[in-house]
Amino acid sequence: DTEVTQTPKHLVMGMTNKKSLKCEQHMGHRAMYWYKQKAKKPPELMFVYSYEKLSINESVPSRFSPECPNSSLLNLHLHALQPEDSALYLCASSQVRPGPNYGYTFGSGTRLTVV
Amino acid sequence: AQSVTQLGSHVSVSEGALVLLRCNYSSSVPPYLFWYVQYPNQGLQLLLKYTSAATLVKGINGFEAEFKKSETSFHLTKPSAHMSDAAEYFCAVSDTDKLVFGAGTILRVKS
Secondary structure (H helix, E strand, O other): OOOEEEEOOEEEEOOOOEEEEEEEEOOOOOEEEEEEEOOOOOOEEEEEEEOOEEEEEOOOOOOEEEEEEEOOEEEEEEEOOOHHHOEEEEEEEEOOOOOOOOOEEEOOOEEEEEO | OOEEEEEOOEEEEEOOOOEEEEEEEEOOOOOOEEEEEEOOOOOEEEEEEEOOOOOEEEOHHHOEEEEEHHHOEEEEEEOOOOHHHOEEEEEEEEEOOEEEEOOOEEEEEEO
């Protein structure tokens, strides 16, 4: 299995809702990432998990709450979002350290719209 | 911190013409470099990567890139453009424990 699977593919939520984005990989990668991508922009890093522990938080507002319940799963919990949070949310995974097959594999993303 | 710069936010070529997308990196150590393609409303697909093995890297869909340390470049090329190559292309560098992207280049292919 060489894929990263993200669900749902599309999500529309109100500003008072609570929702979660899910990401799953079975490549044995021990680093997982959340990126946010606005239209016409490159992906921007939000969070990094290494060995299921949060290693990087790029000053993301607390209305975004990541969780890594095990080495294959990564969640992003959303609460009280703003319309400007509407974006494509991408999950990725990789080996923790560079090696012969080093690389980052991305999911197809969740298109989030906040109304 | 490591970074990449993509020269040209938009590139337009005719079908069958050479594709050249430019990427320069800034790194104090041998970098790991990547090219990704993104089609509208989709995720990122890896085209190819440089991980300090061969300097000429061949990827999917006929793309290749050459790592040139003297020029700090990792330009992406394809000999003959197809209409299906129209997409946005991102150069990226692995910086310690995360991937950092360039601004992206939108490739337009004219028939």
